[in-house]
Amino acid sequence: MTRFIFMTGGVVSSLGKGLASAALGALLQARGYSVRICKLDPYLNVDPGTMSPFQHGEVFVTDDGAEADLDLGHYERFTGRPATKKDNTTTGRIYLSVLQKERRGDYLGATIQVIPHITNEIKDFIREKDGSADFVICEIGGTVGDIEGLPFLEAIRQFGNEVGHDRALYIHMTLLPYIPTAGELKTKPTQHSVKELMSAGIRPNILLCRADRPIEAEELRKIALFCNIDQTKVIPALDASSIYEVPLTYHAEGLDDQVIDAFRMTESPAPELSKWQEIVRRIKEPEGDVTIAIVGKYTNLTDSYKSLNEALSHGGIANNVKVKLKFVDASEFDHHEEDIVSALKNVHGILVPGGFGARGAEGKIKAVQYAREHNIPYFGICLGMQMAVIEAARNVVGLKGAGSTEFGECDVPVVGLMTEWVRGNDTEQRSGNDDLGGTMRLGAYPATLKEGSKVRSIYGADELSERHRHRYEVNVRYKSQIEDKGYLFSGLSPDGELPETFEKLDHPWFIGVQFHPELKSKPFDPHPLFVSFIDAAVKQSRLV
Ligand code: GLN
Numbered sequence: 001m002t003r004f005i006f007m008t009g010g011v012v013s014s015l016g017k018g019l020a021s022a023a024l025g026a027l028l029q030a031r032g033y034s035v036r037i038c039k040l041d042p043y044l045n046v047d048p049g050t051m052s053p054f055q056h057g058e059v060f061v062t063d064d065g066a067e068a069d070l071d072l073g074h075y076e077r078f079t080g081r082p083a084t085k086k087d088n089t090t091t092g093r094i095y096l097s098v099l100q101k102e103r104r105g106d107y108l109g110a111t112i113q114v115i116p117h118i119t120n121e122i123k124d125f126i127r128e129k130d131g132s133a134d135f136v137i138c139e140i141g142g143t144v145g146d147i148e149g150l151p152f153l154e155a156i157r158q159f160g161n162e163v164g165h166d167r168a169l170y171i172h173m174t175l176l177p178y179i180p181t182a183g184e185l186k187t188k189p190t191q192h193s194v195k196e197l198m199s200a201g202i203r204p205n206i207l208l209c210r211a212d213r214p215i216e217a218e219e220l221r222k223i224a225l226f227c228n229i230d231q232t233k234v235i236p237a238l239d240a241s242s243i244y245e246v247p248l249t250y251h252a253e254g255l256d257d258q259v260i261d262a263f264r265m266t267e268s269p270a271p272e273l274s275k276w277q278e279i280v281r282r283i284k285e286p287e288g289d290v291t292i293a294i295v296g297k298y299t300n301l302t303d304s305y306k307s308l309n310e311a312l313s314h315g316g317i318a319n320n321v322k323v324k325l326k327f328v329d330a331s332e333f334d335h336h337e338e339d340i341v342s343a344l345k346n347v348h349g350i351l352v353p354g355g356f357g358a359r360g361a362e363g364k365i366k367a368v369q370y371a372r373e374h375n376i377p378y379f380g381i382c383l384g385m386q387m388a389v390i391e392a393a394r395n396v397v398g399l400k401g402a403g404s405t406e407f408g409e410c411d412v413p414v415v416g417l418m419t420e421w422v423r424g425n426d427t428e429q430r431s432g433n434d435d436l437g438g439t440m441r442l443g444a445y446p447a448t449l450k451e452g453s454k455v456r457s458i459y460g461a462d463e464l465s466e467r468h469r470h471r472y473e474v475n476v477r478y479k480s481q482i483e484d485k486g487y488l489f490s491g492l493s494p495d496g497e498l499p500e501t502f503e504k505l506d507h508p509w510f511i512g513v514q515f516h517p518e519l520k521s522k523p524f525d526p527h528p529l530f531v532s533f534i535d536a537a538v539k540q541s542r543l544v
Pocket of ligand 1: 353354355356357381382383384406469470471472473
């Protein structure tokens with residue numbers, strides 16, 4: 001029997017509902033249950049694929065090619081369960097589907113309304129998960145009281161009634177702000193937020209109260225009294241020093257016990273948490289540190305590289321070192337050569353991550369050149385591989401006009417628009433005039449790895465499958481010209497048409513990949529490329 005847990009948030013946004021859902025998922029898994037986590041986003045975009053990373057953070061990509069909310073990344077990292085297209089929806093997608101049905105005539109002339117048509121569509125999204133796990137956790141994006149969130153609250157209220165309250169649980173996450181002049185944490189915003197939720201017909205079973213300092217028993221008692229919730233179910237959720245500590249701290253505060261209790265599951269095993277304890281121990285007791293420069297564009301919102309930051313930290317966990325990140329804005333040395341030296345001088349590894357558009361491209365190419373000439377470990381991801389190939393073409397092969405058509409016309413398009421590629425038994429086709437949303441090469445694709453290559457030895461396999469999200473590709477026509485100069489396209493699509501990995505031969509560590517390995521890295525299963533890159537950075541740190 002599947003039990004459903006709904007996670008809502010109140011008072012302010014960015015409380016960490018996604019992390020809380022992921023941590024609860026990990027705790028229930030540690031008790032031996034299977035868990036699936038999904039996210040309902042109230043915004044109108046059909047998916048976050050076209051949203052600026054500045055505004056919304058990273059776009060997470062699933063194996064089956066969905067461009068999804070970055071919280072799905074948390075879910076995957078904490079539970080190890082690969083997310084799918086069906087684990088994320090938005091108001092836009094819900095309406096799109098209802099309107100398509102309306103146009104098809106599926107509603108037989110009925111007047112289409114938010115209740116029941118939109119709410120039914122939302123409930124269908126949730127109900128589809130019934131039977132797929134012991135627990136389904138559904139996070140509702142946004143904050144209680146938002147206009148666009150109302151149909152979602154109404155839908156989960158109805159859903160709870162329909163499946164029965166022994167199968168549905170509501171957790172509400174709030175904030176207790178500290179007011180310095182009063183010298184105390186305030187409970188009033190929580191009271192108001194619960195009231196708001198109750199006016200939508202939902203009485204929370206558990207409150208998760210975020211605070212930046214311990215919550216006094218008196219305050220917990222007050223919340224319990226005013227919000228009409230058992231005090232054992234008012235759970236402090238204090239700031240943790242690492243996100244991977246959150247399952248342990250929530251467990252210590254009784255979250256999973258209270259969930260089990262609320263469902264009246266009397267015979268639940270205690271969770272086996274040694275895996276998490278070991279990760280936290282390694283994070284807290286590193287044997288040294290390395291500094292990695294991330295040369296990108298979205299550097300003023302680190303959420304835009306969420307999975308990347310995490311994957312680098314996983315590489316650190318595996319190597320027993322702390323990974324310090326230095327975000328370098330590539331556009332700053334698009335035109336000023338000298339700045340690059342001061343920005344990259346003492347780092348132990350340079351990484352150019354995925355990205356879009358011309359701004360910062362020249363700066364990124366200079367960063368590649370710096371890494372190549374100074375034998376500093378270099379890791380290029382997606383756009384970062386394309387920049388490495390352009391740098392090789394220009395400065396090593398001597399093709400001065402080498403560039404990418406993404407940045408406008410160029411004489412030697414070593415990177416060009418991808419118009420056709422193979423997916424399984426089908427061929428996908430695109431043109432320059434396609435919609436921007438959902439038309440990239442998305443999701444998992446395999447690559448065949450060359451014998452004797454570094455990438456093959458890192459993977460310990462002759463094939464890989466990794467997630468993609470790009471529109472341009474390295475043109476295979478330039479392959480042999482570049483390889484003649486000491487490089488190897490070590491991974492190719494099975495038909496040999498699309499370069500997937502690129503490495504420089506006489507260099508301590510110089511690898512570019514056309515896919516996003518960071519999306520599959522987990523703290524307890526770190527991605528081999530990140531483990532190897534951080535290992536190279538550790539070696540570099542001993543040299544400088
Ligand atoms: N802008 C490049 C492309 O579309 C790279 C995309 C990426 O780095 N994810 O091919």
